[in-house]
């Protein structure tokens with residue numbers, strides 16, 4: 635991967651305007667091989683290029699009064715334009731490789747052996763796909779602990795089978811609907827989205843929460859809509875999992891992750907807004923306090939001890 639690609643001999647002066655580099659690059663980072671098209675900042679290497687072969691650079695001869703070549707394209711000039719899609723994609727993949735190597739090395743094989751054959755998550759989570767919402771915000775050790783389903787708007791309908799797997803097959807004692815402030819899907823659902831593609835429209839149609847009054851462009855209304863959507867999804871969950879809640883095998887919790895600081899708890903905090911269908915702030919806050927002060931078992935409870943975690947719906 636460190637093979638250097640030979641400098642192109644093509645002069646910028648004889649290239650079509652669209653192929654000219656935006657600016658001379660002094661970027662000196664070693665880079666993997668690429669085709670001439672990639673060097674022009676347009677596209678990734680051709681998939682048809684055989685590994686281990688090097689494309690011969692095209693020569694452009696000077697004609698007539700064309701000035702002698704004084705400038706040469708720089709290989710991987712797309713690196714000079716960080717907004718170039720291929721540059722961003724390559725950057726991401728490089729980070730992926732580096733981060734994964736570091737992770738695997740630091741974790742060690744023993745770490746993976748513990749859950750190589752089976753998973754025993756404690757929570758099924760339905761969260762939004764938003765890139766600003768990540769499990770690290772709510773669980774320092776999410777592996778083998780969070781069975782996570784993500785889609786736009788943290789909705790049940792489009793992922794019903796996955797949720798069912800978490801609750802019925804993995805028997806997680808918690809089903810957490812995790813919304814977030816600043817949710818674009820919630821805002822989109824409150825606006826006119828009929829020009830979107832069919833697949834996207836179908837998912838937005840699933841966000842059937844009660845619309846708060848006022849313009850969604852108001853932060854206060856948007857925040858209210860986020861909470862309304864979480865509550866609607868919790869209600870939807872009861873249509874399928876009321877029995878599990880009633881017999882004490884499952885608690886359904888609605889919460890909002892607030893990276894914008896729109897809620898009272900402060901940016902980055904998770905606020906519970908719904909516990910088994912109860913949304914009264916005082917009751918939900920009381921529940922959260924109780925959870926916080928109750929000593930947690932040193933280890934995860936074995937499945938046979940789940941009944942000890944039985945949750946009874948709060949009296950209305």
Ligand SMILES: [Zn+2]
Nearest residue numbers: 762764817818
């Ligand atoms: Zn979202």
